[in-house]
Amino acid sequence: MRDMHMLAPLVLAAAGAVNAVSIPRSEKGFVSMPISYKSHDRPLISKRDEDNNVPLFNISVLSYLIELTIGTPGQPVKVAIDTGSSELWVNPNCRTSQSTAQYQECLTNGEYDPDQSSTSKDLDSGNTIPYGIGTVEIEYYKDNVALPNSTIKLKNIQFGAASRSKDLNEGILGLSFGSKKPTADLTYNNFVDELYLQNVTDSRAFSVALGNQDASNGGVIIFGGIDTGKFTGKMTTVPVLGPQGGEKLNRFWVQLKSIGATMSGKSKQYDNSATAIVIDTGSSLSTLPSGVVNSMVQDLKGQTDKGGNVIVPCPSSSNNDNTFDFDFGGVTIKIPYSHFVIQAAPRTCILGVAAGTSNGVMLLGDSFMRSAYVVFDQDNMQVGLAPYANCGENEQTIPAKGVGNVQGKCDSSNSNSGGGGSGNAKGDGDKKDAATGLSATLGPLALLFWTLCVSFMAM
Numbered sequence: 001m002r003d004m005h006m007l008a009p010l011v012l013a014a015a016g017a018v019n020a021v022s023i024p025r026s027e028k029g030f031v032s033m034p035i036s037y038k039s040h041d042r043p044l045i046s047k048r049d050e051d052n053n054v055p056l057f058n059i060s061v062l063s064y065l066i067e068l069t070i071g072t073p074g075q076p077v078k079v080a081i082d083t084g085s086s087e088l089w090v091n092p093n094c095r096t097s098q099s100t101a102q103y104q105e106c107l108t109n110g111e112y113d114p115d116q117s118s119t120s121k122d123l124d125s126g127n128t129i130p131y132g133i134g135t136v137e138i139e140y141y142k143d144n145v146a147l148p149n150s151t152i153k154l155k156n157i158q159f160g161a162a163s164r165s166k167d168l169n170e171g172i173l174g175l176s177f178g179s180k181k182p183t184a185d186l187t188y189n190n191f192v193d194e195l196y197l198q199n200v201t202d203s204r205a206f207s208v209a210l211g212n213q214d215a216s217n218g219g220v221i222i223f224g225g226i227d228t229g230k231f232t233g234k235m236t237t238v239p240v241l242g243p244q245g246g247e248k249l250n251r252f253w254v255q256l257k258s259i260g261a262t263m264s265g266k267s268k269q270y271d272n273s274a275t276a277i278v279i280d281t282g283s284s285l286s287t288l289p290s291g292v293v294n295s296m297v298q299d300l301k302g303q304t305d306k307g308g309n310v311i312v313p314c315p316s317s318s319n320n321d322n323t324f325d326f327d328f329g330g331v332t333i334k335i336p337y338s339h340f341v342i343q344a345a346p347r348t349c350i351l352g353v354a355a356g357t358s359n360g361v362m363l364l365g366d367s368f369m370r371s372a373y374v375v376f377d378q379d380n381m382q383v384g385l386a387p388y389a390n391c392g393e394n395e396q397t398i399p400a401k402g403v404g405n406v407q408g409k410c411d412s413s414n415s416n417s418g419g420g421g422s423g424n425a426k427g428d429g430d431k432k433d434a435a436t437g438l439s440a441t442l443g444p445l446a447l448l449f450w451t452l453c454v455s456f457m458a459m
Contacts (some may be wrong), residue, residue, distance in 0.1 A: 028397065029224050029397035029398075030201055030202070030223060030225025030395070030396075031147065031150075031152060031195070031200055031222070031224065032220060032222045032223075033220070033221050034066070034220055035066055035081065035208075035210065035211075036065045036066070036078070036219075037064065037219065063080050063170055064080060064281060064366070065078045065080055065109070066079065066081060067079075068145055068146070068173075069145070069146040069147070070112045070143055070145050070146075071112060071118075071120055071143050071144065072118045072143075072144055074148070075111070075117070076110050076148060077091075077171060078108075078109040078110060078171070079109075079170065079171040079172055080173065081173050081175060081221060081281050081282075082172050082175060082280070082281055083279060083280055083282065083376055084176060084252075084278060084281070084282045084283065084363070085129070085131075085282060086176040086177055086185045086190050086249075087127070087138075087160060087172070087174040087186065087190060088157075088171075088172070088174060089138045089159060089160030089162060089171055090110075090111070090112045090159065090160070090161055090162065091161045091171065092136065092162050092169055092171060093162060094106035094169060096167055096168070097167070097169040102169045103169070105169055105170075106170070109169075109171065112143075114141055114143070114161065117143055119143050119144050121141060121142040121156075122139070122140075123139075123141060123142060123158070126139045127140070127160065131282075133167055134165060134166045134167030134168040135165065135166050135167075135168075136160075136162050136164070136168055137162065137165065138160025138161060138162050140158055140159070141158070141159060141160075141161055142157060142158050143156075143159075144156070144157065145157040145159070145191075152200055154194050154198050157191070157194055172282070174191075175190075175192055175376070176249075176250070176252065177249075177250040177251070178190030178191075178192055178193040178204075180193065180204065180378065183250040183381070185249050185250055192204050192223070192378070195224070202224050202398070202400075203224050203377070203398055203400070204377075204378040205375065205376065205378060205380070205398045206221060206224065206375070207221070207225065207226045207375040207376070207398070208220075208221050208281060208369070208373075208376070209221075209227065209373050209388060210366060210369045210370045211388070211390065222395060224397060224398060225396060225397055225398055226375060226384075226395070226396060226397075226403055226406060227373075227393060227394060228396065228406065228408050229390070229393045229394040229408075230373050230389065231373035231387060231388055231410060232387050232389045232410045232411060233386055233387065234386070234406065234407050234408070235375065235384045235385070235386045235403045235404065236328065236329075236331035236385050237375075237380075237383065237404040238328050238382065239381060239382055240253060240254065240377075240378075240381045240382060240383060241253040241255060244276040244361075245276070245361050245362075252278055252279045252376055253277070254276070254277060254279060254328065254383050255274070255275075255276055255277075255329075256275050256277045256327070256328060256362075256364075257274055257327045257328060258273045258274055259273035259292050259324065259326055260324070260325040261296070261299060261322070261323065261325060262321075262323045262334070263322045265321070267325070270291070270295045270296075271291060272289060272291050273291075273292045275288075276362065278361060278362065278364070279364045279368075279369070280364065280365055282365075283363050283366065284352075284367070285352055285354045285363070285365050286353050286354075286363055286364050286365045286367045287353070287354045287355075287356045287363040287365070288355070289355075289356055290356060290358075293351075293355040296310070296351060297310060297312070297351075300312045302351065304355075308354065309350055310350060310351040310354075310355075311350060312349055312350070312351045314341065314343065314348075315337055315349070319337050320336075320337075323335055323336055323337065324337070324340055326364070331386060333368070333371055333387055335371040339370060339371055340353075340367055342367075352366075353367065370388070371387065371388055372385055372386070373386045373387070373388045373408075375398065375403045377402055377403065379400075382402055384402070384406075386408055390410070391409055391411075
């Protein structure tokens with residue numbers, strides 16, 4: 001029999017490697033990338049100056065990041081996914097972060113140095129991009145951009161490297177409209193364009209599941225694909241509207257039919273709640289009509305302070321079944337009250353909304369997105385919506401005609417009212433033998449080493 005003391009460290013190392021590294025999956029026509037969560041303290045504000053910024057408490061919020069490798073040799077950087085803007089940029093000025101913790105987090109996201117890349121090209125042009133949480137000035141470069149731990153490498157991609165930034169501790173991957181006419185917002189191809197043009201995806205469409213805010217990780221973004229193991233019911237599509245509210249940019253504007261609430265088993269619809277609204281992963285809050293926010297405050301017996309902060313009772317067993325209901329016509333996303341509030345202090349909670357102005361931009365940010373599975377389809381100019389759940393993984397290419405009526409594999413038992421279910425199924429069933437149970441715990445590579453160990457023990 002071989003020495004098991006020699007093999008045991010290999011098993012543990014393999015298990016650690018599998019759990020520590022999230023690997024993109026590429027199939028014909030789509031690529032799936034894990035979303036990592038990073039929690040940090042900051043004043044909670046909506047994202048852009050024109051989006052009616054409302055400063056809130058210094059509280060813990062989540063950023064949703066994916067990793068890219070830029071240049072030759074590759075330099076890893078993490079960037080926040082943002083469906084409300086179009087440009088990719090890296091290298092925020094960490095010194096302008098709002099706290100020591102943010103400064104350290106900024107440093108860990110990595111930095112791109114064009115001088116260290118043999119394939120970089122300075123385009124001698126730049127831009128200034130305003131966000132609600134800060135501003136960035138960028139210089140444009142072209143270089144290769146790869147997805148780490150995969151064979152996918154996009155060549156000659158245009159992006160920005162920050163020359164100056166304020167109050168931004170993460171680079172941003174803008175996923176809105178690029179250069180495709182007639183909805184072009186840019187004069188160059190953005191990341192979504194290049195994935196399609198370089199034959200990584202079959203479409204300029206992608207799906208996003210942010211997942212439960214209480215989960216350590218588990219979100220996924222699939223460029224060109226959809227995961228039917230992450231939602232319940234049939235996917236409903238709504239048309240993408242043209243620019244609204246005086247804007248000139250194309251964004252993922254959709255028509256929200258109504259906003260309501262279900263409390264103590266009784267449902268109601270808020271007056272004047274129909275509105276055009278942007279679905280935006282780059283905003284922590286949702287910005288809703290002021291009349292709707294005032295009605296929410298009354299229903300919750302909360303209050304709005306002088307800074308516009310919506311202070312509400314913290315979730316308890318008495319309001320566990322209460323939901324806010326967002327009706328898009330054909331599908332209603334019900335958000336549990338406990339998922340729509342943010343803990344600001346031990347006994348202080350804030351509703352995840354800001355009150356919009358009559359001519360301001362309405363947004364559905366992360367407080368909404370965590371309870372929905374959303375498909376952003378630029379080719380068919382539609383957004384697909386379904387309640388989020390989690391019953392495993394079943395990824396597939398987005399159909400050429402869009403995702404209308406695509407059936408989710410999850411049922412109500414896989415969802416905790418749309419906020420990130422703890423489903424235990426994967427594929428067609430939940431049968432487990434000793435090998436599959438071990439595989440789920442250690443990962444496939446560790447299972448291989450374990451199998452070898454068992455074989456050696458039998459010698």
